[in-house]
Amino acid sequence: MAEVLGTFEQAVLLAILRLADRAYGREVVREIETRLEREVAAGAVHATLERLENKGLVTSKLGSGTPIRAGRPRRYYRLEPAGVSALNDARAAVDELWRGLRWPLKGHA
Amino acid sequence: MKPAPPPWGEALLRLFVSLDTFASVSGDLLEQYRDSIHPARGPRGADKWYRTQVLGFVWRGSRLWAALFAGAYVARSVLDRLSPTTDFYMRSEVSTALTAGILLAAGFWTAWRSGSFAAGAIAGLAITAFAAVLDTGGTVALLAIWHDPGTLAAIGGSGGLQEDFVLPAFLILPGMAIAGVGGLVGAATKRLARGG
Numbered sequence: 091m092a093e094v095l096g097t098f099e100q101a102v103l104l105a106i107l108r109l110a111d112r113a114y115g116r117e118v119v120r121e122i123e124t125r126l127e128r129e130v131a132a133g134a135v136h137a138t139l140e141r142l143e144n145k146g147l148v149t150s151k152l153g154s155g156t157p158i159r160a161g162r163p164r165r166y167y168r169l170e171p172a173g174v175s176a177l178n179d180a181r182a183a184v185d186e187l188w189r190g191l192r193w194p195l196k197g198h199a
Numbered sequence: 200m201k202p203a204p205p206p207w208g209e210a211l212l213r214l215f216v217s218l219d220t221f222a223s224v225s226g227d228l229l230e231q232y233r234d235s236i237h238p239a240r241g242p243r244g245a246d247k248w249y250r251t252q253v254l255g256f257v258w259r260g261s262r263l264w265a266a267l268f269a270g271a272y273v274a275r276s277v278l279d280r281l282s283p284t285t286d287f288y289m290r291s292e293v294s295t296a297l298t299a300g301i302l303l304a305a306g307f308w309t310a311w312r313s314g315s316f317a318a319g320a321i322a323g324l325a326i327t328a329f330a331a332v333l334d335t336g337g338t339v340a341l342l343a344i345w346h347d348p349g350t351l352a353a354i355g356g357s358g359g360l361q362e363d364f365v366l367p368a369f370l371i372l373p374g375m376a377i378a379g380v381g382g383l384v385g386a387a388t389k390r391l392a393r394g395g
Contacts, residue, residue, distance in 0.1 A: 162226025
């Protein structure tokens, strides 16, 4: 059965997709904050990355550190085929729910 | 000299992040602290931001255990309300063993992840503190549902309202001790598993 993604999981996976080979924790946080136009907790992003990795939707590998990080390594994430498939399924489900409706909705608020 | 977050913040973070990811996670936080938060908010604002981030990790690492702990406590209260008794010995034995087991498991798990002996005791502190808040909310909810004279008499017979509200706070120190024992075993097991 296909993996059902939550909204925040989709945000994290899409950030990894957009960032490509720059997808490490700090940049993922920054990308999501830019897209959602709000601050997000680093802990929420890291917990989601760990969960997605446990589900096999992403993989990670350690890179080098930088002086601003006191030499601590960056962990770079990469989307796996299962992650791409889960994103496609999530988008298809939303498209199906919206089919036949005009966006933005009017007059029912 | 580069700005640095509070040292205790990093020490606390180390206890609630897995051993394998601590370096990269703390590096990400340090990078964000230095490249955007500190320049925008100044030293005090940046330290406050860092504390909030670390407490977020503590909350995420403890909330499931706190919910289990508070759930066991509230479930016992529900049982006492629905099925009043005058002999609380067996119920007390079972609920004490259950909550102690939850704390032991939480201490073991947290110390296993972080590889730190101290993680168990600090997790016990966080879990019982969070659980005290959850339990107080649960007790208030139960009282909102059941507040007839018969139920209030049953509450009086099982220790009274004071016990319902005060006991969770008194469990914080014993909770630290019990989870600390789980933490000792968890950290020792981790070291053995990693070859000393």
